[in-house]
Amino acid sequence: MTNTTKQRSGPLDLPPVFWWIWVSVLVNWAGAFTRPVLALSLTAGHGYSVSYAGFVIALIGLGGLLGTVVGGVLADRLGRRPTLVLAHLVTAVAMLALGTADGRWQIQVAALAVGAGSTAARPAMNAALADVVPPADRPRAFSLNYWAVNVGVAASAALAGLMVTQGYTLVFVADAAATALCALVVLLKVPETRPVLASRAPREARSPLRIDRRFLFFLLATLAAASVYEQSATTLPIAMVGAGLGAWTYGVVQALNGLLIALLQIPLTRWARRHSRRAILVGSALLIGWGFGLNAVADGLLGYAVVALVWTVGEILQMPTGSAVAADRAPGRSRGRYAALYTGAWSAAALLGPIGGGWLLESGGPASVWLACAVLGALAAAGFAYATGSGTKLPREVGASTARDGENSPAPATENGGGQPLERIAP
Numbered sequence: 001m002t003n004t005t006k007q008r009s010g011p012l013d014l015p016p017v018f019w020w021i022w023v024s025v026l027v028n029w030a031g032a033f034t035r036p037v038l039a040l041s042l043t044a045g046h047g048y049s050v051s052y053a054g055f056v057i058a059l060i061g062l063g064g065l066l067g068t069v070v071g072g073v074l075a076d077r078l079g080r081r082p083t084l085v086l087a088h089l090v091t092a093v094a095m096l097a098l099g100t101a102d103g104r105w106q107i108q109v110a111a112l113a114v115g116a117g118s119t120a121a122r123p124a125m126n127a128a129l130a131d132v133v134p135p136a137d138r139p140r141a142f143s144l145n146y147w148a149v150n151v152g153v154a155a156s157a158a159l160a161g162l163m164v165t166q167g168y169t170l171v172f173v174a175d176a177a178a179t180a181l182c183a184l185v186v187l188l189k190v191p192e193t194r195p196v197l198a199s200r201a202p203r204e205a206r207s208p209l210r211i212d213r214r215f216l217f218f219l220l221a222t223l224a225a226a227s228v229y230e231q232s233a234t235t236l237p238i239a240m241v242g243a244g245l246g247a248w249t250y251g252v253v254q255a256l257n258g259l260l261i262a263l264l265q266i267p268l269t270r271w272a273r274r275h276s277r278r279a280i281l282v283g284s285a286l287l288i289g290w291g292f293g294l295n296a297v298a299d300g301l302l303g304y305a306v307v308a309l310v311w312t313v314g315e316i317l318q319m320p321t322g323s324a325v326a327a328d329r330a331p332g333r334s335r336g337r338y339a340a341l342y343t344g345a346w347s348a349a350a351l352l353g354p355i356g357g358g359w360l361l362e363s364g365g366p367a368s369v370w371l372a373c374a375v376l377g378a379l380a381a382a383g384f385a386y387a388t389g390s391g392t393k394l395p396r397e398v399g400a401s402t403a404r405d406g407e408n409s410p411a412p413a414t415e416n417g418g419g420q421p422l423e424r425i426a427p
Contacts, residue, residue, distance in 0.1 A: 014141055015132045020189040021125060024182045025145055029152025031178020033160040033171045041168040056111045063115025065347050071120030072340020075127050081192045083124040088183035091117030092176040099172020126339035130327030131193035138327055142320035143269035150261045195333060214387045215329045221383025222322055222345040224376045225285045228292050230353025239366040240304060249301045253308045260312045268316050280321045281384035287314025289377005296370040
């Protein structure tokens with residue numbers, strides 16, 4: 001077996017450029033200080049109403065949807081590296097503007113820019129990882145990235161609580177500084193990884209807007225599973241308080257979720273490598289959907305904690321595997337756009353999930369929400385089974401060359417990474 005096809009087994013033997021991207025992700029999320037205190041900054045700090053704070057946060061979500069699309073297009077046209085640097089710098093400037101704004105329109109414009117800049121970086125980052133990491137190692141790479149995100153979120157929440165005692169402005173300045181540092185890491189250490197389009201590539205490979213039918217089903221399945229997962233931050237706390245539990249119990253469940261991710265992410269990813277991505281995605285959708293469905297019979301804090309263990313395992317398995325499948329399905333020239341579509345499905349779920357869950361909770365009570373979660377989980381599992389079925393055909397990835405700036409980090413040199421035109425993905 002040659003070196004180009006040998007499966008890697010060590011936890012740290014990914015390409016060097018991956019680890020620099022990983023460091024940038026950890027720095028970025030460990031410095032995301034404003035996330036846990038933004039609403040408090042707008043209400044307690046500026047004196048705005050709770051409804052206006054919700055409106056500003058919604059504007060960040062709207063900017064995120066726009067940024068996802070723009071980031072995917074720029075990643076494929078300008079390159080991964082310039083898109084990442086530009087997105088991080090825009091976010092840093094917008095974060096400073098949001099922290100120092102003294103009027104409604106300034107806050108609203110800055111919120112839109114923060115949302116757009118922060119999400120524009122995600123398709124470029126996912127595409128860069130897919131460029132430099134062989135297909136067999138992609139679930140592990142995305143898993144390590146997801147672990148860094150969660151560790152960073154935990155660290156940023158703790159540090160934000162300390163900094164806010166010195167004033168809200170400090171929190172925004174520190175967040176902007178961390179984001180700028182992230183841009184600097186990318187600028188200095190991450191080479192351009194975008195594949196060069198083969199001169200004789202098929203017409204389909206040159207058309208970034210054409211996606212195969214199975215990938216469309218994959219996106220719909222992701223939307224369904226992600227909409228269920230969004231209940232963890234919307235209907236779940238309301239249902240727990242409605243069941244007679246104190247608000248603090250929801251904090252315990254969320255803390256348990258973060259702790260389980262930190263402890264189980266890497267071991268479960270190692271275990272998942274022995275199974276097909278189809279099996280992992282189907283199982284994760286059922287664990288997420290039926291896990292939330294089990295809230296219908298949860299009793300007390302212990303019951304909700306046990307149920308949280310079920311859907312957290314589904315979350316751990318789904319996130320990196322879904323990102324890896326999205327990367328596998330994409331022609332090298334269109335990886336940014338495919339990554340944007342995948343992250344866009346999660347962004348859409350962040351809007352649709354709370355709306356649908358809230359409507360069901362109000363009209364039919366908690367039981368209707370948990371039943372809908374179980375049904376959506378089953379539908380998502382069926383969608384993943386079809387999308388990753390035996391009829392799928394992935395691009396050939398033959399060997400690896402070096403990144404454009406000569407740094408010793410493998411990156412595809414052509415559309416399929418091996419000097420040959422990309423094979424069209426069969427519908």
